Amino acid sequence: MKRPLGAQISHMLKDRGVDVIFGIPGVHNQEMYRGIEEAGITHVLARHEQGAGFMADGYARASGQPGVAYVITGPGLCNIMTPMGQAYSDSVPMLVISSCLDETAAKRGQLHQMKDQRGAAATVCDWSEEARSAKAAYTLIDRAFMEFGAQRARPKHLQVPIAQLEARAEAPTQWRPAPSTGATNKMTVTRVPSAIAPPVPLDMVDMIALRLLHAERPLFVFGGGARGAVYPDGPIPSILARVNAATLTTYAGRGVVSPDWDLSFGAALARPDSAAILDASDCVVLIGTDMAEVDIWRETAGHRPGAIHINIDPEVLAAAHPSDICLQYDASDVLSKLHSALEKHGENVKQLPKSAWSAEIVAGYRSRWRAEVEVERPGIITVCDALREAVPSDTMIYSDMTQLAYTAKEVWDMDRPGHWHHPSGFGTLGYATPAAIGGAVARKGQPTMAIIGDYGFHYTMGELGVAVELGLPLPIILWDNAKLGEIEDSMTRAQIAPNAVVARNPDFCKLAEAFGAHTAAPKTLTDMQDAVRDAFTADGPTLIYLTPSIS
Known part of the structure; x- marks a missing residue:
């Protein structure tokens, strides 16, 4: 069925699993609103495009699905760029679709005109592209959804010229996932190991397991990227108990480790003497964390060379110390196999050292840090x-x-x-x-x-x-x-x-x-x-x- 492209986009998003769109209509993007109700999508009217972007961000974080926003040319896009920048920093899947002018190089003085709208948006998101045909729009939308599930989540921006939004277009093809992803006809961004990276080699897992078993002070550092490994009867509690490992988390990683684990130092990476804990650890495993400035608030984390990094983002791994071991694998896959490897090798390795961590040591640090926060x-x-x-x-x-x-x-x-x-x-x-x-x-x-x-x-x-x-x-x-x-x-x-x-x-x-x-x-x-x-x-x-x- 032919419809204006703006309407087709809403129908396509519905077919890909989008139920809610945040935004503000204007004369430039009104064609995108033609198909929202017909497609069965709920639209939430924000008071400002910045609000729409933050709503899409909050929706994505709560639902695990991409947040989608519709905005107008020029100021509408500029207003949502702050939320896009925030979503980029925090790895949030967000798709911003805007209108754009049909011609800007040879024509001046138009409503909402910018010198380079696409380029401006590109500074705060994973990519910013212009679709000059219906086929291009459909391809880029599917590319965005595929990338949300296949790599580190980042916001994307798609702009469509006004004349293209108004032009009648054939409907996009319905979404048909690959056979391995199940029978649903909705595109999903649920992270599964095969969508992130190949299965982690067992010899790598064995190496990590043996290092942990022989360590005197094993330490796990969990970031937000490890959240997918937490589920009922997940492997993290038993892994920690098997090797008596202490833990630190980033702010985004809070909740990955149960508050009941008495060797949890909590989200204390920003405390200066957390560096001493990292330095005292003879086997540090960092999972799903950038160890960025906003995590540690110092130049270096403090751990010794030879730490093990597990992360899906090669940019993070490239910044590690040359002596560190960097594995570009999904945290869920690694931890699941690590659990099995620890059980296997724990029975075979004799005279294992006893972990030097104790609940008293951890409680002492936490008590001192709490007092420091109270003073501050x-x-x-x-x-x-x-x-x-x-x-x-x-x-x-x-x-x-x-x-x-x-x-x-x-x-x-x-x-x-x-x-x-x-x-x-x-x-x-x-x-x-x-x-x-x-x-x-x-x-x-x-x-x-x-x-x-x-x-x-x-x-x-x-x-x-x-x-x-x-x-x-x-x-x-x-x-x-x-x-x-x-x-x-x-x-x-x-x-x-x-x-x-x-x-x-x-x-x-x-x-x-x-x-x-x-x-x-x-x-x-x-x-x-x-x-x-x-x-x-x-x-x-x-x-x-x-x-x-x-x-």
């Missing part, structure tokens, strides 16, 4: 502890660049992976509210919560109207220290007189009520807990206003 950000740990007690165990949390979140990421142990999302890397303000909306859309009936600071809330406060429209029972924890507190502290440490760190805030509760949201301004931690519990069962979002004076 007085009083916030108590708020985090009370908040943790009030939220259901399966709550998915989206946090922003705020001191409440910085503290929580260090002291709040997660009992499952992929349930705390923070704008690492790119480090954007205003992320939490719209991202949590996207997460709540993806997880209907399941608890979702946002944590955001007063300054960050200003960036995307308009998206509160979306949460009200959708009737989302979303607690939004707004931490108001009446300033850019982290920047003020940094300036003070640098012996710079704090400047431009205080902005006049509105009455946030009245503002939220004007949107139609519920509000609470608890003065005690007990009242805060009650407000949070009520918010999860409300008929719309609840802004829970907190200040450092809460007790």
Whole structure:
């Protein structure tokens, strides 16, 4: 059936498994909206393209499926580039489809005109391409979905000239997966080992197993890339117990290791003396982590040469020490086979050394680190502890660049992976509210919560109207220290007189009520807990206003 290409794209996305699109229509991309309802796709209208992008990001992180956004030419694309940059930093699958002008080189003064729209978007995503025919559009969409499942997830941008969106086009072919992927006719981005890399050779697994078994201080470092290895009866707990290994996680890797494991150092890589732990370890296995600056906050991690890196990204492996062992394999595949290899070799290897790690050593470090955090950000740990007690165990949390979140990421142990999302890397303000909306859309009936600071809330406060429209029972924890507190502290440490760190805030509760949201301004931690519990069962979002004076 022939339709305008804009409508065909929506039908194609539905066939590939897309159920929700975030965006804002305009005269340039209105043809993309012609087919949304007919295709059976839900559209969420954002208040700003930045909000649409963060919603798509939050949806992708919660659902495991790509977040899709529709935006207009020029300013619409520019506005969503910040979320695209954040998604790139955090390995989030996002497909942004925009319109573009038919001619820019020989014609000036057009509405929404840019010098190089495609090139601008290319700076913050995996690739940015222009489809000048229906066939090209279909091919690029399928390429994006295939790459989401076959390599490290990154955002993609596709732009289609307005005349092409309006032109009638044949329907794309229905998706037919390869025989090995199952009988479904929907394209999936579920990560399976064969989609990432060839099966890991058993001799490699045997080598890792023997090194771990002979180590006196084995240490695993888990990043966000290891989350796929966590499932009921997964291999990680038994591997750790078999070799009595200690663990560290990145912030994105929280929940990969159970809080009950008494050799877990937690998400403490940013603590300076975590380098000593890495150096003391005679077998370090780093799985699914870049060990980037935003993970360790120092030049080098501190581990000895000869560490074992398991990662699907060759760029990460190329940055390792020349003496390190680098394996470009899927974490799930490696850990599953490692479990079997440890069982096999553990029975055959005699006189194994006893691991020197102990629960007392780990507890000592963790106690000292907690005290350091309390000195750095007085009083916030108590708020985090009370908040943790009030939220259901399966709550998915989206946090922003705020001191409440910085503290929580260090002291709040997660009992499952992929349930705390923070704008690492790119480090954007205003992320939490719209991202949590996207997460709540993806997880209907399941608890979702946002944590955001007063300054960050200003960036995307308009998206509160979306949460009200959708009737989302979303607690939004707004931490108001009446300033850019982290920047003020940094300036003070640098012996710079704090400047431009205080902005006049509105009455946030009245503002939220004007949107139609519920509000609470608890003065005690007990009242805060009650407000949070009520918010999860409300008929719309609840802004829970907190200040450092809460007790």
